[in-house]
Amino acid sequence: MRGMLHLAHLDRSIAELLADQLEQVGVVFERQLASDLSAVNGLCLHVERYRGKMLRPTLVLLSGLAVSEEPHDEETLNERHRVVAAVAEMIHMATLVHDDVLDEADVRRQGATVNHLWGNETAVMLGDYLISNAFHLCSSLGDPAVNLALGQVTNTLCEGELVQLHHRNDYSIDEATYFEIVRRKTASLIGECCRQGALLSGAKPEHAESLYRYGIALGIAFQIQDDLLDLIGDEDIVGKSLGRDLEKGKLTLPVTHLVSQANPEDRGESLRVLKQRDAAALRDRLRDHGSVAYAQETARRFVREAKSELERWPSGRAVRMLQRMADSVIDRSY
């Protein structure tokens, strides 16, 4: 498993604690998906290979730890953190499976996608099965407030995707609309992971809110980096089909910048390149117009915003790791 964090560079004790907790999250995840039907189990085993960065579970755990920086962190985290972490990862996995159908992608995490192997129908149903199991697992906590919060977040996430589809091939949308989509489709779940992790450790709502804002800013930076990797990443390193945003007429931050900046003639040429799906010409134009640099700087701004939320927390090992996670979101090449 290729984690978000280069754990070796960190405080050994918390790195080991986190690795141990993530393994337990994996156990909760697999136990939930175990079916009495072998055909279903085979599909779930394939999907479990998608678990990679474990960004969302890691944020639930670290936010839980950040609330009480004590020598014995083990006791701060309980089964409820691990269940919410597994629920968040399962929701994320469902969106990956359905995104691959939407994007007609063939490769995910260096392996074939579900739709490529078994067809779109199975991918649609498997995604539904994952969403359903996520809610079922969440219900096992017996805490309606958590169910309500996670249900609200998946509503928001789907709304983000629907608005994005509504604006497909619409290169006139402005940055505000771009951020509205990203906030909903990507940042909302990441922010909620932070808030729930903190609440489960007994944080006051207003304190949990600060970690929520950290997660929202981190999520936006994460999505901008995803946009950049899809445009200028290396498919072998990223491990999934690239260039899909252009193919599917999805608006990304660099492209929004490119289209909004140019003079009318220049803008016409940009639109022509976009409509022709000419990836090489688009890359050149984005570089020439400073749109890549602009997106990179915007991502850095959101990382700074995320880290500024951490300043109000006592600096302990978990908070230092949250700071590093914010940096690692844009330092990654996969």
Add this chain to the structure above:
Amino acid sequence: MRGMLHLAHLDRSIAELLADQLEQVGVVFERQLASDLSAVNGLCLHVERYRGKMLRPTLVLLSGLAVSEEPHDEETLNERHRVVAAVAEMIHMATLVHDDVLDEADVRRQGATVNHLWGNETAVMLGDYLISNAFHLCSSLGDPAVNLALGQVTNTLCEGELVQLHHRNDYSIDEATYFEIVRRKTASLIGECCRQGALLSGAKPEHAESLYRYGIALGIAFQIQDDLLDLIGDEDIVGKSLGRDLEKGKLTLPVTHLVSQANPEDRGESLRVLKQRDAAALRDRLRDHGSVAYAQETARRFVREAKSELERWPSGRAVRMLQRMADSVIDRSY
């Protein structure tokens, strides 16, 4: 709205009560789906047109009423019944939207499908949005047991669909496998509607269990009738694309009967007709081999089984309506 029941033929007072309650269920449904995004609202308005038979909400309400047959039924039903009824209909609606993607169907309830109008991507996401909202609405009850039961049922429903896809174009599967699929993909939600309706009215679990069994048997009969309509129905009356089961290599009860009955030579001819997707030849063979009559008789058997579960209940107006509903499941031509 074309309901499951010809209300005019029934006891006027309970017919009016039910019509009034279903209208309130519709209000809960629409309120839940109201979004601050106009693009999302437009899609939901389209989907609300799919609400037709209202079979599942009707069963929640009638099962709730059956528990205490009192003169003032109005007081037996409360907001919790209406919320669970709306949740069940929303889950059902989500499966319709995703089924239309799976079946590549163009027509649903005499109108164009979501996938036909806005593409598969939007249909996948809209289905997700409906599932998510169903769980969110269910969580608003603040009762973890209901969330857990509904989550379990959607897991089962998806498993049924996944096993069906796994066996696509596999004409060697036996009746036991057919019933296993139908029990999961169709009957499980219908049975749970009956159980939850009863539990919300204070029924003891063992009594609610009897209504659950009623719903399971009714659900199986309902699916067999759906199989038959897809084969020999009239598209103008049914109001959706027909012949899809054959097109998509989906096994139905009449076809299972046809393939299992014939002598080797005859069986080879049946398989040839199935592989060639020759609908007219298939219809002739099904009639000649008594496979249509067999499926009709099997559906009647499940209707009898459903009604026998009602015998232990004091015969009041709600129970009499539940009896009629069982009959209407196979008397319908749409």
